[in-house]
Amino acid sequence: MHARLNAALTALLAAALFGATTPLAKLLLGTLSPFMLAGLFYLGSGVGLGLTILARRAVRTEQAQHHESKIQKTEIPWLAGAIIAGGVAGPALLMLGLTSTPAATGSLLLNLEGVFTAIIAWVVFRENVDRQIFLGMVAIVAGGVLLSWKSGAATGLPIGALLVAGACVCWAIDNNLTRKVSTNDAMVIACLKGLVAGPVNLVIAHLLGASAPGVGQAAAAMATGFAGYGVSLVLFIVALRNLGTARTGAYFSVAPLFGVALSLALWPAMPSPLFWCAAALMAIGVWLHLRERHEHAHTHEPLQHTHRHRHDQHHQHEHDFEWDGAEPHTHPHRHAAIAHTHAHYPDIHHRHSH
Template sequence: MSLRLASPALAAAILFGASTPLAKALTGGISPLMLAGLLYLGSGIGLLIAIGARRLFGARQSAEGGTLAIPPAEWPWLLAAIIAGGVAGPALLMTGLNETSAATASLLLNVEGVLTAVIAWVVFKENADRQIVLGMVAIVAGGLLLSWQPGEVRFASGAILVVAACLCWAVDNNLTRKVSNNDALVIACLKGLVAGVCNTSLAFATGADLPPFASTLAAMVVGFAGYGVSLALFVIALRWLGTARTGAYFSIAPVFGVVISLAIWPDVPGVTFWLAAALMALGIWLHLRERHEHEHTHDPLEHSHAHRHDAHHQHEHDFPWEGAEPHRHWHRHEVLIHRHPHYPDTHHRHSH
């Protein structure tokens, strides 16, 4: 796999990982639910401004070559993803944090990557080569090692709620893949706005107050980068790599969080950090060296997404076309049998 294909997922992990210590620096007088709501609102509002600016400067189509509209048939997938990951997930996590230590929660949050991959492999039948599985194991092992606190993990109701939140986000990741052909900014914007409104409403309902303007603005800026831009990149990665591989790359976010933490609160990393970083680097290397190639059949398919006229898009147009690429329109794929390296992207979600 080329670094170009993996770069959106890695960039998403860097931004999200960096947002954790930055958000921690804001936790002083902000309730957890209010902070979650402000982070998501910053994500949604920031991306809404970006979309508006794009249209203001004359881009009637998205930068990805398509209109901003999401097909009606795909709205149920998107709404289900928003409810699972933007509403249920944060609510379960914040409730679980009331009964669980921060160390335990950090350890359990690594379950998200595992559940994401399991759902992708078992339910949605993404292919899982041995090298990809080993890479996933190395990355998750690094995450577990990074957040491990001896004696902290115990079977408790709070831990169950944290794991339930991870399951919600894993479901969210897999459902979002269903709509990943649409404009990434629009998808991330909608998720941020809905999650932000729901979480801030819950915060106000439980008696939380809006923090001072400076803290509110700082939280929203962090949310725009760490949740908004990061999620848009995550959606693009889902489109190119499939869910399991994207989830694996995203699981390295804690390493970047630790690096930023060390920059804010200087300290010498211990042996555990370097072992965790080495395991995650091994996992990334295993994924990058993947070469999945075999003869495969493309069944007839009609859909709409941004595309270029490559080997998979040799079709005529029934409308005037000036040759601009990428462009988006409904098109039909005829039966095609060929052999080349590929990954579980939009056109390679076949069984093996």
């Protein structure tokens, strides 16, 4: 239960940081073109995480650096696909769609990301789902719809709505492909995404005639991106590793609730009844996910990978180097075949069929 709660809190913290990005951007940044803003957010994420990685390496022991997880050649296509889908295609489709779609309609459509993420995880990657998890996802998405609902809002042009929905599909693909590389250093993965997506979006902004922001404005945007896109994505990847894609996507879908709550704190106003209904639905959805207990006899096939771990029931191995007993630690290790029964999530050690 302790590990389950920690994993859920990691996903919810990722959602909180990402959800806070919108009101903070409104408070700090003023008016920037959409692509310029996206580019600065991603660039701030990549640069901030890159500097953090360098600082971390400076204080790590030589042995720890030697055993750091390195992205394998076979994983590069998955990572490249995630970056292209989530960092390039997704923002481009969103910005194009919003040019002909009212903001309220766009907000409603963005709730599709969690739905598409779960559908791809369940149908394409065969991640297990039971009725409780499905109902939890429905409750969270319904809360998101209520949260962004605007009475009497126009429906917008169909092509714009389709483009926004297409952006959600891209981010759902990104989430599922990122899971394939989630055993690697989450900070490195998030850094690479930022360093690629940032310049691409800035080039698009330049080609569309956007003017360069001032130094203070750019710094504020990059700082916001570091927290809301960078640190949030690192936490999201860690949650993917421990919870699987659909469940992490469900927790992350509560991000708009944190955004609205921060907006109400920055610009005090009485929350509408829809806000409290949305909060209740999302709380029910999170509660349904937290109380899940998926337990059955299952077999682990032999597996070799590298990730941060403790010597729990899945990590009973010897070391081919002098170990000082510190845990958790990172090094390449091999799992022998094992069959047992216990409660589990579809994490990196439980991607078996049912």
